[in-house]
Amino acid sequence: MPAGQRVSLSVWHLFGGSNGPDPVTLHLRGEFVESNLGATEGPAGSVTVRMIAQQFVFVPQCIVVPAGVPITFRITSADAVHQLSFLGTNYGLKAVPGAVTEATFTFAKAGEFKIPCQEFCGAGHYAMRGHLDVVPRGQFASPRKADL
Numbered sequence: 001m002p003a004g005q006r007v008s009l010s011v012w013h014l015f016g017g018s019n020g021p022d023p024v025t026l027h028l029r030g031e032f033v034e035s036n037l038g039a040t041e042g043p044a045g046s047v048t049v050r051m052i053a054q055q056f057v058f059v060p061q062c063i064v065v066p067a068g069v070p071i072t073f074r075i076t077s078a079d080a081v082h083q084l085s086f087l088g089t090n091y092g093l094k095a096v097p098g099a100v101t102e103a104t105f106t107f108a109k110a111g112e113f114k115i116p117c118q119e120f121c122g123a124g125h126y127a128m129r130g131h132l133d134v135v136p137r138g139q140f141a142s143p144r145k146a147d148l
């Protein structure tokens with residue numbers, strides 16, 4: 001597991017899912033509703049990206065973030081365990097149903113990164129890939145600002 005990554009498995013598995021996001025209602029309520037996915041710009045230019053991994057897509061499929069800024073990823077799964085990697089970097093994240101995995105990565109330069117799933121998750125696994133577009137900081141316009 002890369003440094004800086006932490007998995008908040010919490011007590012979800014032990015106590016029947018009362019604490020982490022419920023995989024069944026992810027899209028309906030809480031942190032991972034559709035309108036809250038993707039990049040959000042917080043105070044002082046910090047950026048948080050929320051994603052759902054599910055058989056066999058990442059939601060959202062394409063994410064735009066600024067270069068040279070720490071990007072905090074928060075990801076969960078709607079079904080099986082998935083493993084994202086940002087091709088061409090050594091950054092990666094595991095998506096676990098019922099838990100939120102958080103990690104912060106900084107992409108030094110603009111570029112495009114494929115995000116293949118690296119954990120066999122079923123029949124469509126080999127086609128499961130997202131896309132990360134790292135743009136120069138001045139060109140980044142977050143679709144959303146966090147509520148302050």
Ligand SMILES: [Cu+2]
Pocket residue numbers: 082083117118119120121122125126128
């Ligand atoms: Cu997979």
